[in-house]
Structures are given as structure tokens and as C-alpha cells.
Amino acid sequence: MADPRPDYLARLDAALVGPGRIRRGLVREAADHLDDATEALVAAGHDEESAARRAVVDFGSVADIAASFQTTLAVAASRRTAWLLLFVLGYQPLLWDSGLNLASNTAGARSDTWVFRLLDDTIEAGSWIVLGGALLVLVATGGGSPWWFDGRATARFTGAFALAATTFVPLTSVAMIVTADGADAGLWMLALTLVVLPLAGVAVSARHTLAAS
DSSP states (O other): OOOSHHHHHHHHHHHOOSOHHHHHHHHHHHHHHHHHHHHHHHHTTOOHHHHHHHHHHHHOOHHHHHHHHHHHHHHHHHHHHHHHHHHHHHTHHHHHTSTTOHHHHHHOOBOOSHHHHHHHHHHHHHHHHHHHHHHHHHHHHSSSOOTTOOHHHHHHHHHHHHHHHHHHHHHHHHHHHHHSBTOOHHHHHHHIIIIIHHHHHHHHHHHHHHHHO
């Protein structure tokens, strides 16, 4: 019979969902364990093929090992999405409210209507909530796991939370531009480049996080 290790590792790799680098590292970890177990059995007097088969059986089924490894991948995906949220939302105040102040300097877009002010307050408050949620995920998934921590549940929360954020922020930003006086093509291009497209990337990461959960 052929060595069962390559087929086992291929099925394990196919069963895992999550960041590629970490997934490959986990599969290599499994391969190293199987190789070590096989070598130990050969040293104990088993032939190579029977030792490899015994090592695979003793290691556990693909379903059981994949379920264990999947938690690690779910946590990694959560952290990646949280970091992306922090990065993309973190530079928004510098671009739009202070520092470069692109909205005013580029398009002269200003509005004193109550709708614009409400949207401005809403997106500011919402952005702080999103940043706080992203920080909470990073704290929960960093270092030791507290007794209440569930990696896959955290991944589901992170994915859903990030998808909500990547819907709320662009829609509110577009609504602000629509209600602003003096908004021109340049401002629309800035919004697309600096808000919509980066958050679309976060949304893709969020969907991958949900898949990993």
C-alpha cells in the first residue's frame, strides 16, 4: 500500500479555510508530527508503510484535526480584519476633518443643513464605535485566551461587524457628499479612492473571516 501521509495532508489542507500562510504552517506542523511518529515506529521495528499508516491513525481523523486547526485560522482571520478596519478608519480624520482637510480644500464642499450636520455627527460616532469594536477584537484574540473566549464565535462577530461597518461608512460618506454644497468630481474621486475602495478590501477580508468561522 502507498504511504497514506500525502493523501491525508492534502485532505487536511483542503478542509481548512483561512489565511494561507497560517494554513500552510498548520499543515506543515501536521506533516512534521506524522514524520516524527513514523520515524519512531520504524525505530521500534515497524516497516515504513505500516509505520506511516499507524502514525496517521494515531494522529486522528481529518475532520477532528481540521476542527482543531480551524479555530486557530478563525482567530488569525479575525485579527487581520480588525487590523484592516483600524488602518482604514484610522486615517479618515486626517484626510477629511483635519490635517489635509481634503473635502474643503479640493472641492469647497460645505453645508450648514441639518441633514449634513446629522450625517457628519453620525459618521463620526459610528467610526468611533467601529474603531472600538476592532480594538476589542484585537484585545480578545491577543495573548492568552480568557475563560469566555471562543475563537470561532469571535470570528463570526468580527466578520459580521466589519461587513456592517463597510456598508455604513461608505453609504454615510456618499450621503454627506450628496448633501454638501459644492461637491465636484474631484471629491467623488477622493471618496472612491480613499473610502469606498479601501473599505471594499476590508469587506472581502470580513467575508473570508466568516468563511473561516
